[in-house]
Amino acid sequence: MPRTTRTGPAKSPELDHPTTLALLATMWRIRCFEERVARLSRSLLVHGLIHLSIGGEGVAAAVCRQLRDDDAVYSGHRAHGHALAKGAPMDRVMSELMGRSDGLCRGLGGSMHLVDREHGLLGATGVVGGNLPLAAGDALAAKLRGTDQVTVVFFGDGAVQGGYFHETVNLAALWELPLIFVCENNGFAEFTPRAAHTKVERVCDVVAPYDFERRTVDGSDVPALWSAFGEYLARARAADGSGRGGGRGPYLLECLTHRLRGHYEGDPQAYREALAEADWARLDPLARLQTDARRRGWLGEDEVRSIEEAARAEVEAAVRFARASPPAEPDATAGLVYARVGTQS
Ligand SMILES: Cc1ncc(C[n+]2csc(CCOP(=O)(O)OP(=O)(O)O)c2C)c(N)n1
Numbered sequence: 001m002p003r004t005t006r007t008g009p010a011k012s013p014e015l016d017h018p019t020t021l022a023l024l025a026t027m028w029r030i031r032c033f034e035e036r037v038a039r040l041s042r043s044l045l046v047h048g049l050i051h052l053s054i055g056g057e058g059v060a061a062a063v064c065r066q067l068r069d070d071d072a073v074y075s076g077h078r079a080h081g082h083a084l085a086k087g088a089p090m091d092r093v094m095s096e097l098m099g100r101s102d103g104l105c106r107g108l109g110g111s112m113h114l115v116d117r118e119h120g121l122l123g124a125t126g127v128v129g130g131n132l133p134l135a136a137g138d139a140l141a142a143k144l145r146g147t148d149q150v151t152v153v154f155f156g157d158g159a160v161q162g163g164y165f166h167e168t169v170n171l172a173a174l175w176e177l178p179l180i181f182v183c184e185n186n187g188f189a190e191f192t193p194r195a196a197h198t199k200v201e202r203v204c205d206v207v208a209p210y211d212f213e214r215r216t217v218d219g220s221d222v223p224a225l226w227s228a229f230g231e232y233l234a235r236a237r238a239a240d241g242s243g244r245g246g247g248r249g250p251y252l253l254e255c256l257t258h259r260l261r262g263h264y265e266g267d268p269q270a271y272r273e274a275l276a277e278a279d280w281a282r283l284d285p286l287a288r289l290q291t292d293a294r295r296r297g298w299l300g301e302d303e304v305r306s307i308e309e310a311a312r313a314e315v316e317a318a319v320r321f322a323r324a325s326p327p328a329e330p331d332a333t334a335g336l337v338y339a340r341v342g343t344q345s
Pocket residue numbers: 077078126127128129155156157158159160186188189190263
């Protein structure tokens with residue numbers, strides 16, 4: 001059984017009316033952004049392999065909304081939602097995907113290499129699981145500094161079979177790092193279902209021997225995600241309840257999500273059947289939260305429309321901004337990779 005007593009019971013935060021609306025706005029921004037990116041990808045206006053997170057927006061929104069700018073987030077190859085939810089400006093994210101100079105990384109990184117230090121997005125990477133040890137290093141630094149910063153690392157169920165995962169979990173548990181592992185378990189690693197590469201269905205069971213707190217939640221249930229993550233965050237921030245920092249962990253939140261699109265844009269998905277519409281309605285985190293908010297009387301039809309319209313308008317403005325931005329300058333890479341030593345000519 002997972003331990004539940006190390007830091008005393010922490011109250012699970014509940015989603016209130018304004019926060020629900022803010023989360024819906026974030027999820028609409030991610031959904032509209034990615035739908036637009038899919039079209040831009042077909043027109044070859046965004047470059048490289050594109051991995052969309054449609055179906056997983058609830059995890060990005062519920063986690064990142066509770067973090068501060070000085071809490072670090074590490075992401076992977078499916079990073080757009082995490083970047084937007086953490087506060088990266090949409091026009092600069094779009095520019096990055098379109099290979100433009102105003103992109104977050106001057107258009108040199110693209111979809112899988114988004115970094116925004118100002119908002120605590122310390123890096124997405126295309127190396128599956130490569131973000132895990134980096135996040136542990138960041139959490140160790142926060143702990144040694146004695147701050148109350150918390151590090152979050154997003155990764156998929158496929159990353160769990162990599163050696164990095166086990167090395168990181170081992171040290172994070174040993175050193176009690178203020179690190180929250182957020183696993184988006186969509187049941188696939190590229191085109192391979194989980195059952196074809198492991199006997200351990202739940203990631204929570206993989207880390208069981210390390211005996212830290214862990215929980216599997218429905219990744220389409222935003223209120224459940226909000227309260228589970230909020231509880232872990234409060235504990236990781238200040239384990240002794242003094243408010244002085246020195247938080248402890250780690251924690252694992254395993255979120256069961258559905259990946260609506262293929263592994264990458266263009267994936268013919270011959271390995272699975274298309275989802276029936278009724279099933280998608282049940283799995284869509286955005287539709288679920290919206291229905292819940294309507295039932296509570298927090299949201300009328302007009303508000304739904306205006307949240308969606310605002311998101312679509314922001315996306316179109318981001319596309320215009322990116323189109324107007326000059327193409328990335330490949331020559332800049334040498335200056336970014338090599339350091340100049342000395343001044344002799
Ligand atoms: C170290 C490494 N090995 C293999 C790959 C190829 N690869 C890209 S995505 C992926 C699957 C990742 O699955 P998961 O972690 O579950 O993330 P998901 O795509 O389901 O979000 C693989 C194997 C890679 N990018 N990096």
